[in-house]
Amino acid sequence: MRVEVRVYPKQGVLDPQGKAIASALGRLGHATVEDVRAGKIFFLDVRGEDPVAVEAEARKMAEELLANTVIEGYDVRVRPEA
Amino acid sequence: MSAVSAPKRKFAIVVFPGSNCDQDCYHVARELLGCEAEFVWHQDTDLKGADVVILPGGFAYGDYLRAGALARFSPVMESVERFAADGGAVLGICNGFQVLLEAGLLPGAVRVNRGLRYVCKDVHLRVENAGTAFTRLYRAGEVVTMPIGHMEGNYTAPPETLTDLEYSGGVVFRYCDSEGRVTDEANPNGATAGIAGISNREGNVVGLMPHPDRCAEGLLGNDAGRKMFESALAALVP
Numbered sequence: 001m002r003v004e005v006r007v008y009p010k011q012g013v014l015d016p017q018g019k020a021i022a023s024a025l026g027r028l029g030h031a032t033v034e035d036v037r038a039g040k041i042f043f044l045d046v047r048g049e050d051p052v053a054v055e056a057e058a059r060k061m062a063e064e065l066l067a068n069t070v071i072e073g074y075d076v077r078v079r080p081e082a
Numbered sequence: 083m084s085a086v087s088a089p090k091r092k093f094a095i096v097v098f099p100g101s102n103c104d105q106d107c108y109h110v111a112r113e114l115l116g117c118e119a120e121f122v123w124h125q126d127t128d129l130k131g132a133d134v135v136i137l138p139g140g141f142a143y144g145d146y147l148r149a150g151a152l153a154r155f156s157p158v159m160e161s162v163e164r165f166a167a168d169g170g171a172v173l174g175i176c177n178g179f180q181v182l183l184e185a186g187l188l189p190g191a192v193r194v195n196r197g198l199r200y201v202c203k204d205v206h207l208r209v210e211n212a213g214t215a216f217t218r219l220y221r222a223g224e225v226v227t228m229p230i231g232h233m234e235g236n237y238t239a240p241p242e243t244l245t246d247l248e249y250s251g252g253v254v255f256r257y258c259d260s261e262g263r264v265t266d267e268a269n270p271n272g273a274t275a276g277i278a279g280i281s282n283r284e285g286n287v288v289g290l291m292p293h294p295d296r297c298a299e300g301l302l303g304n305d306a307g308r309k310m311f312e313s314a315l316a317a318l319v320p
Binding site: 009013014015016017020065066068070071 | 147148151155184189190191193194195196197198236238239240272
């Protein structure tokens, strides 16, 4: 099944990329943008029948490798239908 | 101490796919210090009886995912961890520092530079702790110049870790101006508190973003980094 892991700078951690993107959006006339944080998303195709077990394993992957939990947060979404 | 009876010291230089300062470190160890030096491929686990282990700069695994993130899973890192736990002197330079951070051998993390650019230039550094395995030949407060060349050197750590580093002597080098003042203008990458290099509590594991390997001989116009390597030798019991 398809698993999506989103990894992004923790709230409060300086995100130079997000800041640069926010100011670029402002320059393009998107005056409503107050803040941007830039992260990445991993699409994983994982073998398994049990969405709960798959999610638990994906969380372990995020802790061990996909995110640097010193500066990054993450969330996991399991899509059994995909 | 007679030169004849002194054992020849050995440096192990870890080579990851993408390391590119391994030859520089090898040159410092062999040609400048007259020590033995061995390259250790990241798939190997034998540190070949080395007295000092160096993780050189470069782009291990192409910096995929995050700088140092994949290199920490190389087989050699288990040996490096054991060596460090036994008190062995381990130095991570630039990308090698990033590997030590990802491996948890040093605390904290680096983010992309605040200017979002690769920065390559000489910087001034203030020696904050002259008691580590790699700084004992410097004076505390001494200002030295070393080159940097990195995209992700913007060091940070959780507040409690930063406090712990500050109070335990964990901050080894700070970016400063030529007078030793730590200012925002002198900070090339936005690192918290101008931190350029840190050590573990015991002082045997040190990592820094600047390149002492690129300023270890007068021929290159600057030998300020040489004492980092010599310090490690001075720390060894004869």
